[in-house]
Amino acid sequence: MSIADRFREHVKEHRQGMLYDLMFAVAWVGLVSLLFDFVFVGAPRWVFYMFMLAGIPAYFGFFFSLELAKQENAG
Template sequence: MSPADRLREQLAENRAGMLYDFVFAVAWVAFVSFLFDVVFTSAPTWAFYMFMLAGIPAYFGFFWSFELAKQSR
């Protein structure tokens, strides 16, 4: 199987999940950027990076709770 075929297969199997991941990442970065451009203008740079890193547990927490909500239906 060629790399192009593997890529097509991967995209076909995970299209919706990859879209959700991308939308969450863009929304998180936009939210944190807005916070530090408007609200926390005098905050240190390390705080900005810590908020960006907080997106990792936020991502897993959000989608974990989303799966629990879907299962409890």
Template sequence: MSIKERVIDHVRENRTGMVHDLIFAVAWVALVSFLFDFVFTSAPQWAFYLFMLAGIPAYFGFFISLEMAREQQAARNG
């Protein structure tokens, strides 16, 4: 199997998850950029990078809690 075929298969299998990841990343960067452009205008540059870095645990926390909520809903309905 060629690399091109592997990439196509990977994208086909994970398309929804990849779209969710992209949406979360764009929303997080937009939120942090807005905050530092309009709210925290005098904040140091390292704080901006720290907020960007905080997107990693925020991402995992959001999707883990979403999965837990789905499991609880399925348990109630099923």
């Protein structure tokens, strides 16, 4: 099996999840960029990077709580 075949298979299996990941990333980066363009204009650059880095736990927290809510509604 070639790398291209593996890639196609992976995308076929995880298409919806990859789309959600991309949407979250675009929304997070957009929100942080807007905050630092209009609200925290004078903040140091390292604070901007910390907000970007905070997207990692925010991502896992959001999808973990979403999964818990789905389980609660199902049962």
